[in-house]
Amino acid sequence: EAIKDALRARRVDGARPPTDRFAAGEVLDALGWLPEDLNGWARCPATADDKRDLLAGRYPVTNTQYELFLRAGGYDDPAYWGGEASDGWRWRTGGERPVSDGRGRDEPEFWQSARFGRDRRGFPVVGVAWHEAAAYCAWLTALLRRARAGEGLPPAHLALVARLLDAGAAEVRLPTEREWVRLAGGEAGDRYPWDGPTGATTDEAAILTCANTVESGINNTSPVAMYPQGSSRPFGLQDMAGNVWEWTASWYSEKQGGRVLRGGSWYFNQRFARVSIRYNYAPVSANHLVGFRPVAPVDSGY
Secondary structure, X not given: OHHHHHHHHOOOOOOOOHHHHHHHHHHHHHOOOOOOOOOOEEEEXXXXXXXXXXXXXXXXXXXXXXXXXXXXXXXXXXXXXXXXXXXXXXXXXXXXXXXXXXXOOOOOOOOOOOOOOOOOOXXXXXXXXXXXXXXXXXXXXXXXHHHHOOOOOOHHHHHHHHHHHXXXXXXXXXXXXXXXXXXXXXXXXXXXXXXXXXXXXXXXXXXXXXXXXXXXXXXXXXOOOOOHHHOOOOOOOOOOOEOOEEEXXXXXXXXXXXXXXXXXXXXXXXXXXOOOOEEEEOOOOOOOOEEOOOEEXXXXXX
């Protein structure tokens, strides 16, 4: 009954302020509720740079999903980080984080935080440097390879990649910047991901029903299933605006000092959640504003 009550309170009906819906989301998370499609992947035709289809994570990766990578020894295997000579592995083994509790680089920043960390199971994982996001994707790729080789996977691991196996995917990675924009429906004008190809939402109250930005007053990340009205068009991806900036595979400029972030976050205002806005961050840095969403290329026409 408590879960049912919280689900009702979480409804986006225009009458409940975001802070009330967030409180309901916190209750649901504490009770162990997760969306049924948490491990869902949406097929997005012709969105890959090579014109193939992409399967894109329905939501940003959550703490409960990332914890599987941690528990599977993801931080101990250099293969997921590009090999022992890679920038990723050098970063992984190079000592403490810039902002650190002394634990070193063996888990995401803020992983122990009551506000952002592992106990917030259905919240997006944050505090992940670009190298960590890429390593998680490489681990999913390894799961695909092991499953196809006939190795039995633990049920929780299989659930992460079951849809990918069915679709014939062989690789999981971060999207390029242009791929991310296609997944969000294109960046023409000032549109948000839920807007059509022409016209953009301009009413602040309407945007508040679709995205967690600083105007919501939540002052925190939010559960990934909290904004169904903000699902992207035409592919139905959630949280592509607000909540957390998302890492992409692309460099921000030819200087290769930072990787592109897209999507805005809970700490930035609504204008930054527009599809056209790009941001950048050093791949070695981690922040409580930044998460990621994997993609997997597949042949078209499946």
